[in-house]
Amino acid sequence: MRILLPxxxxxxxxxxxxxxxxxxxxxxxxxxxxxxxxxLLKDIPPAEAVGLLGGRKAASTxxxxxxxxxxxxxxxVDTGMGKDPDVDSGHLLTQLAAAxxxxxxxxxxxxxxxxxxxVGGLLRPDGTRAxxxxxxxxxxxxxxxxxxxxxxxxxxWDRIPKVKAIFAAYGKDVTLLGDGATPAEGVTALAAxxxxxxxxxxxxxxxxxxxxxxxxLIHFGAVQFARPKTGIVYDLDGERAxxxxxxxxxxxxxxxxxxxxxxLPKLVRIVPEGEGYRTVNVD
Ligand SMILES: [Zn+2]
Numbered sequence: 295m296r297i298l299l300p301x302x303x304x305x306x307x308x309x310x311x312x313x314x315x316x317x318x319x320x321x322x323x324x325x326x327x328x329x330x331x332x333x334l335l336k337d338i339p340p341a342e343a344v345g346l347l348g349g350r351k352a353a354s355t356x357x358x359x360x361x362x363x364x365x366x367x368x369x370x371v372d373t374g375m376g377k378d379p380d381v382d383s384g385h386l387l388t389q390l391a392a393a394x395x396x397x398x399x400x401x402x403x404x405x406x407x408x409x410x411x412x413v414g415g416l417l418r419p420d421g422t423r424a425x426x427x428x429x430x431x432x433x434x435x436x437x438x439x440x441x442x443x444x445x446x447x448x449x450x451w452d453r454i455p456k457v458k459a460i461f462a463a464y465g466k467d468v469t470l471l472g473d474g475a476t477p478a479e480g481v482t483a484l485a486a487x488x489x490x491x492x493x494x495x496x497x498x499x500x501x502x503x504x505x506x507x508x509x510x511l512i513h514f515g516a517v518q519f520a521r522p523k524t525g526i527v528y529d530l531d532g533e534r535a536x537x538x539x540x541x542x543x544x545x546x547x548x549x550x551x552x553x554x555x556x557x558l559p560k561l562v563r564i565v566p567e568g569e570g571y572r573t574v575n576v577d
Pocket of ligand 1: 556
């Protein structure tokens with residue numbers, strides 16, 4: 295295993311090529327990887343889940359941020375985990391550099407929700423801003439929940455100081471978003487509640503092309519596209535998460551939107567098939 299680690303590091307240093315969509319480009323920046331056990335899935339027979347995972351009981355899952363370049367504007371969706379000594383993580387800024395950008399060239403950071411693997415890269419280890427010039431756009435619902443604790447599970451309370459430190463560091467550059475807000479031209483914030491109360495999807499449009507950064511609307515690509523009613527224990531409100539997933543998948547298929555999931559290994563479009571969808575990779 296120790297011998298393999300340098301190889302993995304080398305792979306991660308190479309950012310994936312940007313994918314053009316109209317006048318914008320999107321590029322996954324892999325901050326790290328997590329192993330997710332199939333037993334985290336709900337409402338699916340375990341044998342069926344393992345079967346859809348090709349016989350594996352766990353899936354090695356990327357933690358993605360997405361670099362979106364639009365005319366005159368550079369945006370980032372989510373920021374990965376930051377450096378965690380226990381897992382392969384904290385590669386976001388290296389990936390950004392491999393894409394030819396310095397942190398102060400990022401104009402806006404959009405956050406799908408406040409779980410640690412999405413906000414972990416907003417601050418440097420010394421507590422200063424990782425993106426010194428960027429506007430920080432987050433769901434108002436998510437912000438209010440994390441700052442008042444209302445409806446926030448007690449198991450997450452110990453993370454509140456970290457979230458408050460983020461808001462303090464970004465200060466006047468924080469913008470709170472409601473459903474349908476347009477933080478920038480060609481970008482719409484859409485409420486997609488369930489995984490968390492304020493979980494959001496960000497829809498980017500350019501010349502008729504659609505890119506939807508869907509955060510944690512889905513964790514197991516090999517299972518939950520084919521069986522979208524399958525939940526995961528991380529969903530705060532399982533029923534709402536399923537309803538959001540079904541709604542966004544139906545609309546994404548109709549719009550032929552490119553889906554960028556925080557834990558999906560590929561950019562994909564989806565096509566209805568059986569009780570769910572099949573994926574078509576977008577390279
Ligand atoms: Zn996540």
